[in-house]
Amino acid sequence: MTDDGPTPYPTPHPTASPFMTEAAFRSLHAELLRRAPTGAEHRHGALAHLTPERVVAAAAEVRLGRTVSLAAPIETQPGPDDPQPAVYRLTAPTGPESGTPGVHFALDRFAMNVHGDAHSHLDALCHVVFDGELHGGVPESRLAAGGARRITLDLVRDGIVGPGVLLDVPRLRAVSWLEPGDFVTVEELAAAEEAQGVRIGPGDLLLVRVGHRRRRRETGAWDAAHARAGLHPACMRLLAERQVALLGSDGNNDTAPSPVAGVPFPVHVLALHALGMHLLDYLDLDELAHACAELGRWRFLCTVAPLRLPGATGSPVNPIAVL
Incomplete structure (x- = not known):
C-alpha cells in the first residue's frame, strides 16, 4: 500500500462488468433465500453459523490481550x-x-439517528424491506405493529462475539483506498485471502476494508450516499457458501451508485433480507489493518455490543477486536 496519497486505479476489473440486471439480481436473491438457515435455526439468521464451539475457538485467537476499537468517533x-x-x-x-x-x-x-453515512452502526434484520416483506417473509406492516420483534435488535441483545477476519482490499491493490463508485469482486476476496494467508469460514465475522475512512480523513467528507466503494452483490454468494455469520465494512458495504438497475442497496437486500446476515456499516478499520499487518495475522476475537433498544432496526455500536 502506498502512504503518499491515492494511487490511480482507473480500470480495476477489465473483464468484469459492474452492472447486474434486476432479473439476475432477483435470481441471486432467490438462490440465497434457499441457502439461508431454516427450521429452528431460522430465527437466528446467519448467526446460526456462530455456534458456542466457534466462539470458544475464537477466544483462543487472543495472544496479546490488545484491544482495538473498530468504531469511528461520533x-x-x-x-x-x-x-x-x-x-x-x-x-x-x-x-x-x-x-x-x-x-x-x-x-x-x-x-442521534441510528442509520446514516457517517457513524458506525449495526443493522438489525428488520432494517430492509424488499417487495413489502422483511427477512423471513414477515409482512412490513408487522414492524410498526410490534409483530416483528424476533428480527429486531432484540435478536442480538446479548451481543455478538466470535471469530473476526479482516480482508484488506486496498492493501491487496497496493492503493490507499478504493475510489467512490468502485467495487470489490469475488475474485478479490479470494485473492485477499491468499495474500493474507487466511480463509473465511463458518461462523466468521467478516470485515472488508475499502479505505473509506482513510479517504475521508485525508480528502474530507463527501456525499457518500451517492458515491462510495463497497462490495459487488455477487460477493454474497461466496459469503453464503462459506456460512459467514456477519459482514462489516468501513463503508456502507454497498457500492453507490448501485450496480443493479432498479435496486438500490443490493448487498443490504441480499445480506439482511435473504440471508438474515447482520451488517456493520461505516466502521473504522485502519488501526486494525495496521495492527494485523504488523502482527502478520488477520484473525482475532471480535465483540459487538449493541444498545438494548427493544424493537429497534439497528444501534450505534463500538465493536472491539481483541488480538
Missing part, C-alpha cells in the same frame, strides 16, 4: 455525509452550581 457537526449529526450537550452542573461547596454531578444528553 460527530456532532453537520457535513456532506452527515446532514443530521448527533446532538450532544452538557446538562449539568448548571451555572448556579459551579464553584459551590458540596457534591454535584456532571451530566449530559445525547441523541
